Amino acid sequence: MKTIINILLIVLMPLIFTFNLAAEDDLQIAFDAATFHFDDNETRWELYYSCPDNMFTYQSDNVNNKLIGSIAIRIVVKSKSITLIDENWKISNSINSFEELKQNYIFGVKSFFLAPGQYEIELSAFDMNKTTRRLLYKKDIFISKFEKNRINQSEIEFASYIEEIKESTLNIDPMYMKYDYYVIPNPRAEFFGNEARLIGALEIYNSEIYSRNGIIRSYKIADNTGEIMYFARDTSRIVTEKILTTFDLPLDTLPSGVYFLAVTTSYPIENAVDSVTSTKKFFFYNQSKPFVRKRYFTENELFEKSEFNTMTPQQTDIEINMAIVIARDEEIYQARSLNDTKAKQRFLFKFWSQRDSDTNTVWNEYLREFRSNVEFANNFFSYGKNSQGWKTERGRVLLKYGMPTNREVHISSGLERAYEEWFYENVQGGVYFYFVDISSIGNFILTHSTAMGETYYPDWFNRYVPTTPDNRMNNDSQNQRQSINPYGN
Numbered sequence: 001m002k003t004i005i006n007i008l009l010i011v012l013m014p015l016i017f018t019f020n021l022a023a024e025d026d027l028q029i030a031f032d033a034a035t036f037h038f039d040d041n042e043t044r045w046e047l048y049y050s051c052p053d054n055m056f057t058y059q060s061d062n063v064n065n066k067l068i069g070s071i072a073i074r075i076v077v078k079s080k081s082i083t084l085i086d087e088n089w090k091i092s093n094s095i096n097s098f099e100e101l102k103q104n105y106i107f108g109v110k111s112f113f114l115a116p117g118q119y120e121i122e123l124s125a126f127d128m129n130k131t132t133r134r135l136l137y138k139k140d141i142f143i144s145k146f147e148k149n150r151i152n153q154s155e156i157e158f159a160s161y162i163e164e165i166k167e168s169t170l171n172i173d174p175m176y177m178k179y180d181y182y183v184i185p186n187p188r189a190e191f192f193g194n195e196a197r198l199i200g201a202l203e204i205y206n207s208e209i210y211s212r213n214g215i216i217r218s219y220k221i222a223d224n225t226g227e228i229m230y231f232a233r234d235t236s237r238i239v240t241e242k243i244l245t246t247f248d249l250p251l252d253t254l255p256s257g258v259y260f261l262a263v264t265t266s267y268p269i270e271n272a273v274d275s276v277t278s279t280k281k282f283f284f285y286n287q288s289k290p291f292v293r294k295r296y297f298t299e300n301e302l303f304e305k306s307e308f309n310t311m312t313p314q315q316t317d318i319e320i321n322m323a324i325v326i327a328r329d330e331e332i333y334q335a336r337s338l339n340d341t342k343a344k345q346r347f348l349f350k351f352w353s354q355r356d357s358d359t360n361t362v363w364n365e366y367l368r369e370f371r372s373n374v375e376f377a378n379n380f381f382s383y384g385k386n387s388q389g390w391k392t393e394r395g396r397v398l399l400k401y402g403m404p405t406n407r408e409v410h411i412s413s414g415l416e417r418a419y420e421e422w423f424y425e426n427v428q429g430g431v432y433f434y435f436v437d438i439s440s441i442g443n444f445i446l447t448h449s450t451a452m453g454e455t456y457y458p459d460w461f462n463r464y465v466p467t468t469p470d471n472r473m474n475n476d477s478q479n480q481r482q483s484i485n486p487y488g489n
Contacts, residue, residue: 027055027125027126027127027133027134027135028051028052028055029050029051029071029125029135030050030051030187031047031048031049032047032157032158032185032189033045033047033155034046034048034154034155034156034202035143035144035155036154036155036203037146037152037154037203037205041115042113042114043113043115043116043143043145043146044111044112044113045111045112045113046109046110046111046157047075047110047112048107048157048185048186049073049091049108049109049187050105050107050108050186050188051071051091051105051106052103052105052106053069053100053101053103053104053105053106054103056069056070056093056127056129057069057127057129057130057133058095058098058129059129061094065096066095067094067096068092068094069093069127069129070090070091070093070127070128070129071091071092071125071126071127071128072088072089072090072125072126072128073089073090073124073125074086074123074124074125075121075122075123076121076123077112077120077121077122078119078120078122079117079120081120084119089110090128091106093106105160107160107184107185107187109175109176114143116143116144116145116405117142117143117405118143118405118426119140119141119142119143120138121137121138121139121140122136122137122138123137123138144403145403147376148205148206149380150206150210150274150276150376150379151205151206151207151211151267151274151276152204152205152206153202153203153204153205153263153276153277153278154204154205156200156201156202156261156278156279156280157183157200157201158185158186158187158189158198158199158280159184159185159200160185160186160199161182161183161184161199162181162183162184162200162201162248163181163182164180164182165177165180165182168182178201178244179244180244181244183200183201183246186199186200188283189281189282189283190282190283191251191282191284191285192284192286193285193286193287194252194287194288194289195252196251196284197250197251198249198250198251198282198284199246199247199248199249200246200247200261201244202245202263202278203243204242204243204245204265205241207238207239207240207267210274211267211268211269212239212268213268213270214235214237214269215235215243215265215266215267215269216234216235216236216265216266216269216272217233217235217245217264217265218262218264218266219231219232219233219247219261219263220261220262220264221249221254221259221260221261221262222259223257223258223259223260224258224259224260230249230250230254232249235269245263247263249261252286254284254286254289255286255290255291256284256285256286256287256289256290257283257291258281258282259281259283259284260279260280260363261279261281261282262279263278263279264276264277265277279363302349302353303345303346306349308346308348308349309345309349311345316341316344316345317344319348320338320347320348322370322399323335323348323351324336325390325399326400327351331351335347335351352364352367355367370399373398373399374395374399376403377389377392377395377398378390378395381394381395383442383443384441384443386443392443393435393445394444394446397422397433397446401424401427401451402424404424404433405425405426406422406423406425407420407422407423408420408422412467414467415466415467416465416466416467417437417438417440417464417465417466418436418440418444419434419435419444419464419465420434420435420444421433421434422434422435427451428452431450432448432450432451433446433448433449433451433454434447434448434461435447436460436464436465438464445464447460447463447464448460
């Protein structure tokens, strides 16, 4: 007879928020989330939660001779103050006596489908048998679009149980099925014991297009100072639109502490020059291997260990020019006044360190996102013999403002040149950029923007998109192009 696992389900979004409130009467519910590709328009947004069985306030059910506890949860998702999701559910647990309470966890997962963009999340909960026990969490989140023009990865889902469905002897709710596996989440991201293993899953997309012979996957665990504590690599010859990658990594050699898992897909397999990485923090507790005090490095030692210290003079100059795209005026002046390569490298080290929003993580997420945008620009904005797409006007805007919320591409026709419309929802309250391939060689020029400090020419369409003079405005003197948007909107 199969064992029945008492599991509930729920889902939310790609960020982690955990409630560990000290007061005995406060609720303690751990939440985690991850995003997965769904289709060209929407992302699958999963919320994971767990609640220990001793967190409920129990009341007697004399009819069934049980003790019953229930917690009500509500999620509200808004965009521009418009409510898109308002959903309620409850999680329950029943016991025969209080002696059964052993801090066993009840898990849950729930899925929503959201278009890329920014959202306001409000998550609340209360104990239905003692309504004064409550929690409330609010957060602004941004869901990125999964691009189809390169290999992509989902975020990482840590698991408390993972096994192939055909091998499992447990009777598990189908809601935990992912492809051929049962994946029960671990929203606490906590792993215990001297035989603990780090388990979880993520999805890889578009390998059948960009790496038809297979992909290389690597798994790296680093501690809070960035030291690599574990590394493994394997090769997958599976190439499909979506690949579920599961991992099961040993933790027995690690001391207790905070760690970061990085899963990287490198491609093409014949000459892996491109890669995409997903990272996530987890906690490991091993009573036989207590926390180890780590040595922290001075700024000079950190520079010596950094990637900037090993750059060639040519690469250093390229990195300086990239940094100038997003630099402040005083930083631009300083960068251009430097002649010595080592001084330029130290400038780059400080430049990116100042933009690292979370120095407790192993990677500078801001720099990683910037490098990803450089790679995107080089792949898709280059033209002719110019292979440095980041130097184009589309590349400059991409590096400065990031990926647009919406990008519309209009191909050329007999009467119109190719042009693009970019919209940024979270820049200056919402701004547009318009690029036109004036020379018809793939070099799109910024012809108008509503962003402050950018090219401002509202009549851009009539001036630059039509291919013949008859279709354009004839009176040039009445349409002088302004170089700066005087209004900023």
